[in-house]
Amino acid sequence: MSYDLPGDASRALLQRGLPHLRNGIHYTRASQKSASKGYVPPAQFIVGRAEGDYVWDLDGNQYIDFQNGWATNPLGNCHPEILEAVHEAQRQYGFQWEHPLRIPLAERLASIMPSGSLPRFSFEVSGTEAAESAIHLALCHTQRRYIVSFTSCFHGEGLGTKMVSAYNSDNNLYMEGWAGGVLKAPFPYSEEIPAGMDQAQYTEYCLWYIETHLTEYVVPAENIAAILVEPGLAEGGNWIPSKAFMQGLRRICDKFDWLLIADEVLTGLGRTGTMWAVEHFDVVPDILVAGKNLSGGIEPCAGVAARDEILGDNPRATAGSTFAGTPGGCAAALKTLEIYERDAVLTHTQHLAGVAMQRMSDWESRYEIVSQVRGLGLLLGVSFRAGREDIEDFHIARSVRDEMLKRGLWAICDNEPQVRMYPALNMAEDVLLEGLSRMEEAIEAVQRSGGVTIGDYPPMPSGNVGF
Ligand SMILES: Cc1ncc(COP(=O)(O)O)c(C=O)c1O
Structure with missing residues (x-):
C-alpha cells in the first residue's frame, strides 16, 4: 500500500x-x-x-x-438497507413520475419540519434546483424583486444559485448583469473580521447593514422578498452563526414582512446533531431547502418545504422537473428517515x-x-x-x-x-x-x-x- x-x-x-x-x-x-x-x-x-x-x-x-461524498452520506457509504430500498423501488417502478412514494415522503417530511409549521414540500433533484426553486417561490409569493444573500455563502452552481452565492470576488464575473435582484450582505462569521471589532460587534454591524443600510440606501424594504441564509456556512468554511445573528435575521424579516429562507441542503437532516440546524437557534424559517442527506447517500432527492400559504396556493411559482422525486430518490429518503428513528x-x-x-x-x-x-x-x-x-x-x-x-x-x-x-x-x-x-x-x-x-x-x- x-x-x-x-x-x-x-x-x-x-x-x-x-x-x-x-x-x-x-x-x-x-x-x-x-x-x-x-x-x-x-x-x-x-x-x-x-x-x-x-x-x-x-x-x-x-x-x-x-469527506462523506461532500456531506451526502448520512449513514455512511453504500448503506445496505438504503441500497435495497432503492433497488426495490427501481425494480417496481423503473422511472415513472406518478409513483406512490412521493406522498408518504411529503407526509413524513412535514412531520419532522421545525415546529411542524412547514407542511408542504416541492420536490427537486439537486440542492441547486431546490435553492433556485425557493428563491422563485419567495419572489412570486411576495410579488417583490430582491433577495438578500450573504458573502462567503454557497447555494449551488446553477445560474440563479451562482448569482446568490458569493464564494469569492470572481464568483459573479460576466454575470453581474444577471444578478440585479440580489443584495449581498456580509456574513459575520469568517476568517475576516474588520480590525478593531470583536465578533459580537461585527454581528451587530451585519444586522444593521441589512436592517438599515440596505433598506434606507439601496432598496426600499417593500421591494425585498426574502433573506436567504445557510444556518451554518458550509462550503464557505463550516462557520457557525450565533443565536443572536439568526434571531436577528428572523426579527428583521418579521419587521419588514420578508420571508426567511434557510438553505439546509448541507446542514439539514442531522448534520449538526439536530434534524435541522435552525433548531439550534430557536428560529423557524418560512421556507426550508433540503437535499444531500435526503438521498441517504444513494439516490438524489431534494426539495423545498414551506408554510402552507406559500406553497399551497402560489400558481406562478412553477417548479420540479422530470427527475424531481424519482421512485429511487423517495425510497432512499423514506428508508433513511426510518433508520434515523429506529436507530436513534x-x-x-x-x-x-x-x-x-x-x-x-x-x-x-x-x-x-x-x-x-x-x-x-x-x-x-x-x-x-x-x-x-x-x-x-x-x-x-x-x-x-x-x-x-x-x-x-x-x-x-x-x-x-x-x-x-x-x-x-x-x-x-x-x-x-x-x-x-x-x-x-x-x-x-x-x-x-x-x-x-x-x-x-x-x-x-x-x-x-x-x-
Ligand atoms: C448550502 C448548500 N446549498 C446548495 C447546494 C447545492 O446542492 P447540490 O450540489 O446538490 O446541487 C450546496 C452544495 O454543496 C450547499 O452546500
Whole structure:
C-alpha cells in the first residue's frame, strides 16, 4: 500500500480524463500555480470502492471517510438497507413520475419540519434546483424583486444559485448583469473580521447593514422578498452563526414582512446533531431547502418545504422537473428517515460531536498553525494560519489535508484556509477517534516542517478532479 498520491491506477485514469472533462485545463493551471509558488499541487485519487466509514482508492489504499461524498452520506457509504430500498423501488417502478412514494415522503417530511409549521414540500433533484426553486417561490409569493444573500455563502452552481452565492470576488464575473435582484450582505462569521471589532460587534454591524443600510440606501424594504441564509456556512468554511445573528435575521424579516429562507441542503437532516440546524437557534424559517442527506447517500432527492400559504396556493411559482422525486430518490429518503428513528441516529451524532470537540479541544493552544477549531454537531471545521509572510494560510490547510491523505484520512480543503470534516452521522466512535488522531499527526507534521511540504509528492498528472 502506498499513499504517494495519486497512485498508478488513479493517475492513469486522471490522465485519460484530461482532454475530455471540464476543467482539465483549469486544474492543470491550478497545479502549475501551486508549483510555481513552491507548493505541492493538491493530492488526488479516484474512489474504487466505498463501504461504511471507509473508501478505497483505485490503487487499493484505504481512507477513513470524513469527506462523506461532500456531506451526502448520512449513514455512511453504500448503506445496505438504503441500497435495497432503492433497488426495490427501481425494480417496481423503473422511472415513472406518478409513483406512490412521493406522498408518504411529503407526509413524513412535514412531520419532522421545525415546529411542524412547514407542511408542504416541492420536490427537486439537486440542492441547486431546490435553492433556485425557493428563491422563485419567495419572489412570486411576495410579488417583490430582491433577495438578500450573504458573502462567503454557497447555494449551488446553477445560474440563479451562482448569482446568490458569493464564494469569492470572481464568483459573479460576466454575470453581474444577471444578478440585479440580489443584495449581498456580509456574513459575520469568517476568517475576516474588520480590525478593531470583536465578533459580537461585527454581528451587530451585519444586522444593521441589512436592517438599515440596505433598506434606507439601496432598496426600499417593500421591494425585498426574502433573506436567504445557510444556518451554518458550509462550503464557505463550516462557520457557525450565533443565536443572536439568526434571531436577528428572523426579527428583521418579521419587521419588514420578508420571508426567511434557510438553505439546509448541507446542514439539514442531522448534520449538526439536530434534524435541522435552525433548531439550534430557536428560529423557524418560512421556507426550508433540503437535499444531500435526503438521498441517504444513494439516490438524489431534494426539495423545498414551506408554510402552507406559500406553497399551497402560489400558481406562478412553477417548479420540479422530470427527475424531481424519482421512485429511487423517495425510497432512499423514506428508508433513511426510518433508520434515523429506529436507530436513534441523532443521539449518536450528538455523542460523536461531543467526543470530536473534546478530542480537538487543545489544538488551538497546542499548534501555532491552528487558528480555530469549530463544530456544530458533525459540521466540523479547522482554520489554519501560516504565521509567516511568504506562505499563504491556504497552503497550510491544503498541506494538512494532504498529510491527512497520506495517513489514510480523507477530508475537504477547497480554496480556503480550512479543512472541513463531515463524518457520517452513524460513524463508529473508534473510527472517528482514529481519524482525529491521524489528523493531529498531520497537523504535527506540517507544523514541524514550518508549513513547507514541497517535494513530498511525486509530480502531479494535472488531473481534473479536485477536492
Ligand atoms: C448550502 C448548500 N446549498 C446548495 C447546494 C447545492 O446542492 P447540490 O450540489 O446538490 O446541487 C450546496 C452544495 O454543496 C450547499 O452546500
